Amino acid sequence: MNEFKLDSVDLQMFATKSGSNAEDLMLGAGTIYFERFDRQGQPTGILHHCGNVDAFNLTTEVTTVAKNSSMNRARELMAEVTTQVAARIAMTFTEYDPVNLSLGLYGEAGVETQEEKTVAGEIYTVSPDSVLRLPYYNVSDVILAPLSATPAEVGAAVMQTSLGTDGTLTTGGTYTGTESTDYYIRITAANTAPGAIAGCEFQWAKGSVAGTYSADIEADGSAQVLERGITVQFNVAAGQSFAVNEIYKFTVTAASGLYVKGRDYHVYEVEARAGIINIPPTSTIPENSKIVASYQVAKGKFPKIMGAIAGRIEGRLLFIGDPNKGPCYNGEFWKCSMKPNGDLSGLIGTEFGSYPIQATCISDRQNHPEEPFYKLVKVM
Template sequence: MAYTPSPENYFLGKGALYFDRFDSDGNSTGELHLGNCPDFSISVEVETKEHRSSLSGLSEKDIELITGVNATVKFTLEEFVTENLLLAFLGEQGTLTQSSGSVTDETITARLNRWIKLEHRKISNVVVKNEDGSVTYTVDEDYRVDAETGRIYIVPDGAITDGQTLKVSYDYSSIDLNTVRGLKNAETVGFLRFIPADDQQGPKHEVEIWKARLWPAGEIGFISDDWAQMTIEGAIIKDEENHPNEPYFRLIPRD
């Protein structure tokens, strides 16, 4: 450890952030590395009450007391994985599953210059016919296929007319995906740990925040010229029951 004054004490922070999301009973579920975080900060706010004397024509402050303290946290995420998106959208993890199979003559109504959603995703070997099956239409000339989402686009200048009943046959693959159900959680509460990088400039301190209530802050650019980011803010909650001597957070020096 360097003594003051010394350039070795100038601080330029880098490191890794971990989050342990508490379950509905307040129990630990394990610390997750949140990936690359370009910023992480703690803000301490002090509330005061002042008094001014009325004994002279000039109002002078004769006392000021601290009446409250608050601490908040803020960080930015750049890795768009499910766990981080749950934080960004107050989400709940869901699933999207589909067994493989095939469909014969699924009925849809054609709309020119529109995409029509089929009953399944991940489709292949698509065949589109008219209602009685006497005409088989040509892909790209009469319709297009979005195989991933399971949609059919009706080409305006093709042989299919607006409002026409079509029969669609296709195969579909199995799906087993984790999804994000947005705005399903009113709050996200858990433990935060910051571990400084070994090559960080300046003194290194590990940070442990016992209990933080987090929420999303700002917009997320799904279309943007810049790298997309997710900004998370939160309140540091007092946890005197489990940490009576340091109820909010602590900093641990590291060699």
């Protein structure tokens, strides 16, 4: 590449010959690359494309000291001397890739590696209306169980749709299943006469009120077996009856059983990315209970930003112009000190986020004696 000294070419040959030239008006656009130096301040040769940058404003700050005459009231300016010149670049980044963010957060980028594994037997203390934090990302197949063995339990029936009747449904038996779940009883035929159970029929379903129901079963007033040791008994005293479409619900808990996903705990897709398991207020897990967690961990590599630890960020900036209108300049800024210059917005919001970054040009006279800070080259 040819190098030119300031006195080796007449720049007027590139200037407007006479009057104003609309072609020299600027409506700019362009691409930014950044080569971040290593911790020893040495180039790495790796240019990072900074993506969409909404603003790239170059400011030249000139600091002067002035001397005014004190010999008369006019105090005319006798001399003005420049004491400092600084070139700064204000940029607005809009893309949130980890390398960019490490600049916006004055930190360093890294990677967290997570191996695929099956975790079993981790012990935690939880309560209703709380969250359980597992120490991994993207967990799945979560199973929670009590730490101590518990006997099987058949819960009491609770009416879900009250139609003003007063018959009673009693649950019982010894549950022999291995899954804790909900059962639903639906009255399909009312007893023929108040005070007598004859004529009453019902169906049952497991897991959901909208599940698949059994065929009609005639209620006989005794403890009738549904399945797996569960019994239900329909009773009516004098003047009492059941009504069609009444629905009752009860919960069975397996011996030493698992807690029920969707009832005792929730694994939401978004929160599972952070290992968060929600324990709702209605969970049957007792307050301050020791539980055992088992789950699956997905293999992954996760980029991360270690914020506010950089101490110093230096590197080379490259600007490649592609203006909508006006002359096209490319800029090389040999050595820049980078720092955030405001808030990183958009992590929560209703508009696209952005974050400002300021670059201050540092002299690199040893490598660029004629242009120690930067150069702008008009290429079109």
